[in-house]
Structures are given as C-alpha cells and as structure tokens.
Amino acid sequence: MSEGAEEVPVVYLHEIKRQYMQGETPLTILNGAKLALWAGQSVALVAPSGTGKSTLLHIAGLLESPDEGEVYVGGTPTSGLSDVDRTQIRRTEIGFVYQSHRLLPEFSALENVMLPQMIRGLKRGETVKRATEILSYLGLSDRIKHRPAELSGGEQQRVALARAVANAPRALLADEPTGNLDPNTADHVFQALMQLVKATRVAMLIATHNMDLAGRMDRRVSLVNGEVVELD
Numbered sequence: 001m002s003e004g005a006e007e008v009p010v011v012y013l014h015e016i017k018r019q020y021m022q023g024e025t026p027l028t029i030l031n032g033a034k035l036a037l038w039a040g041q042s043v044a045l046v047a048p049s050g051t052g053k054s055t056l057l058h059i060a061g062l063l064e065s066p067d068e069g070e071v072y073v074g075g076t077p078t079s080g081l082s083d084v085d086r087t088q089i090r091r092t093e094i095g096f097v098y099q100s101h102r103l104l105p106e107f108s109a110l111e112n113v114m115l116p117q118m119i120r121g122l123k124r125g126e127t128v129k130r131a132t133e134i135l136s137y138l139g140l141s142d143r144i145k146h147r148p149a150e151l152s153g154g155e156q157q158r159v160a161l162a163r164a165v166a167n168a169p170r171a172l173l174a175d176e177p178t179g180n181l182d183p184n185t186a187d188h189v190f191q192a193l194m195q196l197v198k199a200t201r202v203a204m205l206i207a208t209h210n211m212d213l214a215g216r217m218d219r220r221v222s223l224v225n226g227e228v229v230e231l232d
C-alpha cells in the first residue's frame with residue numbers, strides 16, 4: 001500500500017453522539033466520541049461494562065447509526081448513503097467478530113467461511129479456494145469439514161475470525177473475541193488476530209477487559225463520559 005493511502009483512516013468516527021431511552025429518560029452513551037482506525041494498527045478498547053464499547057463498535061461497523069456525528073469509511077461519509085450502499089460497504093470493508101462465535105451450526109467450518117463470499121457474489125469454486133486458504137492460514141486445515149459443535153472453543157473462534165476476514169475487509173471490529181475462552185486458548189486466538197493485522201494490514205479495534213492482551217496491542221483507548229480517550 002502506498003504511503004498516501006495511509007493518510008486517510010480506514011474508519012473515522014467524528015463527534016459521535018448516541019442516546020438510548022431508558023423509559024422516559026434519555027441516556028447519553030456516546031457524547032462527541034472521536035476515533036481514527038489506521039491500516040495495520042491494532043487498537044484495544046478498554047472501558048468498564050456499560051460505558052458503550054459495543055455501541056461504539058456497532059456504529060463503527062455501520063450496524064447502528066449515530067444520532068449525531070459522522071462515520072467515514074476510507075474517507076467517505078456514510079450517513080447520507082442508502083441502506084443498500086451501507087450494507088455493501090459493511091460486507092466488503094468491515095469484518096465483525098463477537099464474543100460467541102455465531103457460526104451457523106448446520107454448516108461446516110469451510111461453508112461458514114464461504115458464505116460471506118457467496119453473498120458478495122463470488123463463484124463457488126473461488127470461495128472454496130479462498131476459504132480453504134484462510135482456514136489453513138489460521139491453523140485449521142484439518143478441521144474444515146467439521147461443524148461448529150465438533151470444534152473446540154478456540155477453533156470455533158478462529159473459524160469466526162476466518163469468516164470475518166473472508167472478504168478481505170479493511171477494518172476488523174471485535175467485541176470481546178476472547179471473552180469466553182480459557183487463558184491459553186484466548187492467547188492462541190489473540191495471536192491469530194495479531195497475525196492477521198500484520199499480514200493483511202487490516203485496521204483492528206478490539207473491545208476487551210483483558211489488560212494483558214490490551215498491553216500487547218499497538219494502541220489503547222477508553223471511553224470516559226461518552227468520549228474516546230487515549231490511554232498510556
């Protein structure tokens with residue numbers, strides 16, 4: 001990638017405001033939040049429960065719209081786009097990993113990774129090739145025929161990771177991706193995430209409560225009174 005291309009953040013959140021109604025009372029969760037995610041950089045989002053980490057990730061991933069502010073993807077403002085265009089950007093530019101793997105139980109690991117590519121319109125043969133490559137890269141070449149229930153927790157999460165990067169997104173957003181795993185397995189999945197950042201230069205934002213993992217990422221941010229603050 002040329003240096004010029006890196007001058008624009010992959011995702012830029014500008015002055016994001018988000019309120020939820022709690023009965024009659026508005027609850028302000030994000031209040032002027034600003035955050036730039038850069039190619040090849042991993043960012044840990046570390047903040048207490050209920051401060052808005054998932055909300056921020058959903059807004060960055062175009063899964064939820066802010067009440068005020070703008071989400072730029074590759075320099076393009078997204079608020080004025082149609083739902084179809086937003087969905088298109090989400091499918092091609094952004095990968096999401098959740099705390100629980102959310103794989104489809106009746107499909108194999110390979111098929112789970114093929115699906116997002118097929119939805120995007122790639123030919124079946126191409127999706128098989130690419131899904132096989134990604135799963136092998138993540139150390140799962142002898143597990144591709146297994147269904148999620150036949151995989152360990154760490155393997156399931158690595159398949160979910162493979163699915164998230166199947167369409168070669170420019171941003172990968174992960175909400176407590178190792179939260180359900182024991183420390184050793186969490187470490188394994190975390191290393192896979194870091195390996196992907198280095199290999200693909202994806203911009204990564206990971207919400208985590210794990211300070212050890214956060215300490216091993218490129219940058220740490222938190223949420224204070226609805227704003228993003230840099231830690232360190």
Ligand SMILES: Nc1ncnc2c1ncn2[C@@H]1O[C@H](COP(=O)(O)OP(=O)(O)OP(=O)(O)O)[C@@H](O)[C@H]1O
Binds near residue numbers: 052054055
């Ligand atoms: N759809 C919604 N309607 C109303 N309130 C919501 C909604 N989504 C989230 N909230 C509230 O907004 C606050 C922030 O939620 P969010 O899930 O973003 O926090 P979080 O930092 O990710 O928490 P955790 O670490 O526990 O996952 C919480 O108080 C939550 O109850």
